[in-house]
Amino acid sequence: MPVLSDYTQFDGLHWETGTVRNYLDFCGATAPHTGKPYSEALLMGISGGAVMGYFVFAYEGIDPHARILTRNTFDPLETMLNRLGAEPTLRQTASAERAVGNLVDTLEGGTPAITWADALSLQYEPHTYEFDFPHMQPVVVYGYDEEADQVSIADRSRVPVFATTGQLAMARSKVKKMRHRVMTLALPDADRIPEAVQAGIRDSIQLFTEKPPKGARHNFGFAAYQRWADALRKPKMRGSWEKEFPPGRKMYAGLESVFSDTHTYGKEGFAERDVFADFLDEAAQILDRSVLREAGKQFRVSALAWRDLGELLLPDSVPVWAEARRLMLENQRLFLEKGGEAIEAGQANAERLIAIRRRMETEFPLSGEDVVAFREEIAEQVLKISALEEPAVETMKDAMA
Secondary structure, eight states, rough: OOOOTTTTOOOOSSSHHHHHHHHHTTOOOOOOSSOOOOOHHHOOOOOOOOOEEEEEEEETTSEEEEEEEOOOOOSSHHHHHHHTTOEEEEESSSHHHHHHHHHHHHHTTTTTEEEEEEEESSSTTTOOOSSOOOOOOEEEEEETTTTTEEEEESSSEEEEOOOOHHHHHHHHHHSSSGGGGGEEEEOOOEEEEEHHHHHHHHHHHHHHSSSSSSSOOGBBHHHHHHHHHHHHHTTTTTTHHHSSTTTTTTHHHHHHHHHHIITTOOOOOSSTTHHHHHHHHHHHHHHHHHHHHHHHHHHHHHHHHHHHHHHHSOTSHHHHHHHHHHHHHHHHHHHHHHHGGHHHHHHHHHHHHHHHHHTTOOOOOOOOHHHHHHHHHHHHHHHHHHHHHHHHHHHHHHOOO
């Protein structure tokens, strides 16, 4: 069965931009302004760039969670590919047998296959989920050896990761809309890069300052920062942390989910502000607008404020929460550096994180007064970040005027 023995592309970090980055690199695509492979920062910016989104979700039988969007989530993959001119070719079938055939045919043609898989079904990464919730994301498959029962995958780790053919089959079939989908890409049209970069910057500006394409305005941009701070400070408002994340396991779940979204979930760095700053540096070169580098500097300052927020969410002053923060970062490091080879150590950390979450049901470490002061401290940092990013967005506006 086919394995692309010359596949060495493992620099992509995020499921969407990282997968495309790795695929294009293997295919020999190079960015016209560098002569090097397209950077993930450039792809992230073209897909819609940095944003701020704040949402709260509470479902029966599942811990409530606060979701922080750090990048555009309005069809970012389709947007990125369309702007690049990297036309996708999709093959999809309801048949499990034909699904394997499509995958193998792609590999035998000398091209990796981008396919969608449920992250929880691919057992090379530890998880702390205590419920079954399909999590379909694109990955690059570059080898399928039926005799050895091994699939070779590039999926965020800096090294290869592997699954059995059965695990991949289960992972690919979890959600009907994306079931058994295989995608290949045409190479980008270099002439479209300047326009693509400008469109990505404009998307980011719009999502920070204007009504989003869908959803309530207060869930996005600077309005979302204010909404989050108000939810922390005003216990009687709808969606307040007092109501949605009261002291106990629910409050801890809210803190844990925010930290995950901003520090470990498909990313390195702090709310991806440093990645976006790298994009703005490239954009300054591509568009010959040096002022964009100033915006990049401002976002790097913001990244440090997001770093500080992470340390406030799970602070050293609460040792069990600081332990959780370190364990989450350690699992991210282990997966990035060692992939599935670190599964045993990572799973031990994951089980400890689950134990900490359960401990919060009976041994919550803050008093009522402590909780109020703690939420106020977080609210102040949230608004500090907002104040740092407002001039950065204004600088982008000036550059695009």
